[in-house]
Amino acid sequence: MSTHHPRGRHTRRTLRPHAPSRAAVLAVAMATAIALAACGQPTPPGSGDGPTTLPAVSTGPLRPVTAQRLAADGGLECPEALESAEALTVPEKPQGVDGAARLLPERDPASLVVCGYPTMRLAASTPLTAPFPRSERRVLDGAQRRAVVDLLTWASRWNGRERPCTAMAGDETAYLVGASYGDAIVWVAAKADANACSRGTNGDFVTGDPVGVPLAATMTGQAVATGKPCDAGGLGRLDDDRTLAPEGSPVVTVCRLDAQGTWHATALDAARSARVVDLLRSLPTRPTDHVCEGAGGSTDARFTLVLRYAAGPALRISVDPACSPGVLGSGLESADAGPLVDLVAPWSPPIPGPDPNGSVSSP
Numbered sequence: 001m002s003t004h005h006p007r008g009r010h011t012r013r014t015l016r017p018h019a020p021s022r023a024a025v026l027a028v029a030m031a032t033a034i035a036l037a038a039c040g041q042p043t044p045p046g047s048g049d050g051p052t053t054l055p056a057v058s059t060g061p062l063r064p065v066t067a068q069r070l071a072a073d074g075g076l077e078c079p080e081a082l083e084s085a086e087a088l089t090v091p092e093k094p095q096g097v098d099g100a101a102r103l104l105p106e107r108d109p110a111s112l113v114v115c116g117y118p119t120m121r122l123a124a125s126t127p128l129t130a131p132f133p134r135s136e137r138r139v140l141d142g143a144q145r146r147a148v149v150d151l152l153t154w155a156s157r158w159n160g161r162e163r164p165c166t167a168m169a170g171d172e173t174a175y176l177v178g179a180s181y182g183d184a185i186v187w188v189a190a191k192a193d194a195n196a197c198s199r200g201t202n203g204d205f206v207t208g209d210p211v212g213v214p215l216a217a218t219m220t221g222q223a224v225a226t227g228k229p230c231d232a233g234g235l236g237r238l239d240d241d242r243t244l245a246p247e248g249s250p251v252v253t254v255c256r257l258d259a260q261g262t263w264h265a266t267a268l269d270a271a272r273s274a275r276v277v278d279l280l281r282s283l284p285t286r287p288t289d290h291v292c293e294g295a296g297g298s299t300d301a302r303f304t305l306v307l308r309y310a311a312g313p314a315l316r317i318s319v320d321p322a323c324s325p326g327v328l329g330s331g332l333e334s335a336d337a338g339p340l341v342d343l344v345a346p347w348s349p350p351i352p353g354p355d356p357n358g359s360v361s362s363p
Contacts, residue, residue, distance in 0.1 A: 057242075060100030060204040065185055068092060071113075075139045076178030076185070078115035081131035085119035087174035087191035087212065090203045096184030099204035102238055103188050103211075104152040109179040112140045112148060114219060119191070120172035132174065138219070147218045148177065151211055152188055154312040156236030158199060158208035159287040159331040170194025175212055192216035208331070209235045229265035230255035232306045232314035236330035241287070244317060244329040245280040250307035252276045254348035257302070259355070266348040276305065279339055280317065280329075288333035294323035299353030301341060319344075 068091070069077040079091060097105050117132045140148060170193065177188040190200035190212035200211040214235070230253065239246040252273040254266040268276065305317040318328040319337045326337025 057239075058100050060094065060098050062098060063093065063095045065096040065183065066092075068185060071137070073139055075111040075113040076180055076187075078113065078134060078137055078176050078178060081133045082117045082119075082174055082176075083130050083132075085128075085130065085132060085172070085174065085191075087117075087119070087189050087198060088201050088206075090176070090187035090189045090201065091178075092185065092187055093203035094184070094186045096181070097186060099186060099202050101205070102153060103155045103200065103202050103205050103207060104149060104177075104179055104186055105181065105184065106153050107181065108149060109181050111178075111180040112145050113178040114138050114140055114148065114215070115176045115178070116216075116219070117174040117176070118171070119174050120170070122169060122171055135173075144218055148215060149179075150312070151214055151218070151235075152177065152200075154238050155200065155207040155209050155211050156238055156331055157241045158206045159241040161208075161287050161289045163197070163208075163289055165197040166195050168194045173212070173216060175215055177215070190215055207236075211235070228263075229253050229267065230263040230304065230306060232308075232316040234316070235313060237309075237313050237315050240315060240329060241331035243281055244283060244285060244327070244332050244334065245277045245307060245315070246309075248309045249274065250277060250309045250314075253306040253308070254344055255304040255306055256348060256351050257299070257304075257354055259352045261354060264351060268347060272347060275343065276340070277307070279343055280305075283327065283334040283336070283339070285329075285332040285334050288325075288328055288331065290328060292320065292323035292325055292328060292333075294320065298322065299356050300350045302353055303344065303348065303350075305340075305344075 071077045082089075093099060114137075115134050116136045118135050119128055119132050121128060172191060172193045174189070174191045177190070179186045179188070186202055188200060188202045188211075190210075191198040192212040192215065193210070196210040196213050198210050198212055200207045200209065237246050249270075250273065251270070252268045254268065256264045256266075258264060299320075299322075301322065302318075302320045305319065306314055307317070308314040315330055317330075319340050320326055321337040321341050323337075325333040325335045327334040327340060
C-alpha cells in the first residue's frame with residue numbers, strides 16, 4: 001500500500017504540498033517533510049460525491065471602524081507581546097470590510113505593518129514562554145509590500161481537514177500583519193514554523209495555507225520566483241475549497257516526471273486549457289486531506305496540471321489513475337481520474353516515470 005502527494009510524487013504518505021518556490025524557506029521545509037509515513041490508512045469520506053455545486057460563501061459582519069493605536073510613522077501599532085504561541089489571535093477582527101471573504105481585501109492598503117514575535121528558538125538557553133515579546137516591527141513598501149498583499153489576498157480558505165504533519169524541531173515566529181485602508185482595518189495572524197503546518201486568520205477568515213512561512217521568507221528577502229513551467233508556488237488559491245479550478249480563465253500546463261526526475265512540460269493553448277478547466281469544474285468533489293492510496297505500481301500515467309491565472313497564484317492538481325482518489329487539488333479531491341487522463345493523453349502522452357518505491361520531490 002502506498003500513498004502520494006498532489007504537488008510531489010512520493011510513494012508514502014506526505015504532508016501538504018508546501019514546497020513553494022514563492023518562498024525558498026518553504027521549499028526547504030517541505031523537502032524534509034517527506035519523513036512521515038502511514039500506509040494503509042483509508043482516505044476519509046468526503047462531504048459529497050455528486051457533481052460540484054459551489055456552496056455560497058459565508059459573509060461576515062461589517063463592523064464599524066474604531067480608533068486603533070498608531071505609531072509615530074502613522075502605521076498601526078502592534079501589541080508589545082503575544083500571550084499565545086499559536087498565532088491565531090488578532091488584536092481586532094476586520095473592521096469596515098467583510099472579513100469572511102478573504103484574509104485581506106483585494107486592494108492596496110494605505111499602510112501595511114508586519115510585526116514578529118519569536119515563540120521558539122532552538123539556540124535559546126531556556127525555552128521561550130508566554131508572553132512572547134515583539135522582536136521587530138516594519139512598515140512595508142515596494143516589492144515586499146506587494147508580495148505580502150498578494151500572498152494574503154489570494155490565500156485559500158481552510159477546507160476544515162486536519163493534515164498529517166511532521167514534528168521537526170525548528171525556530172518559530174508568530175507574525176501580525178496590520179493593514180489600514182482608510183475606510184477599513186484588517187489584522188492577520190500567522191506563524192512561520194519548521195513544518196509548514198500552521199494556519200492563518202484575520203479573525204473571520206481562516207486559511208489552511210501556512211502563509212507565515214512565505215511571509216517570513218519575504219521579510220528576510222528569501223522569496224524568489226523561479227518561473228519554471230511546472231512550478232506553481234505550492235500554496236492554494238482563493239476558492240479552491242469550492243472548486244478544483246477557481247474562477248478565471250487559466251492557462252494549463254501538463255507536467256510529467258520522467259524516470260530521471262526531470263519534469264516535462266506541455267503548455268496547452270487557450271482552447272485546450274478551457275476544456276481541461278471545464279472538466280475540472282464538472283468533476284464530483286469532496287474536501288481533501290492531500291493523501292491518496294495506491295498499490296505502488298507504475299507511475300507512467302501520473303501527471304500534474306498547473307493552472308496559471310492572469311492575477312494571483314497558480315494551482316497544482318495531481319492526477320494519478322492508479323491512486324484513490326485519483327485527482328488531488330489544493331482544497332478538493334475527486335475519485336475518478338479517468339476523464340482527465342483520456343482528455344490530456346493525446347496532447348501529452350505518458351512517459352516512463354520514476355521508481356514507485358523511491359521518492360521524487362516537487363519541482
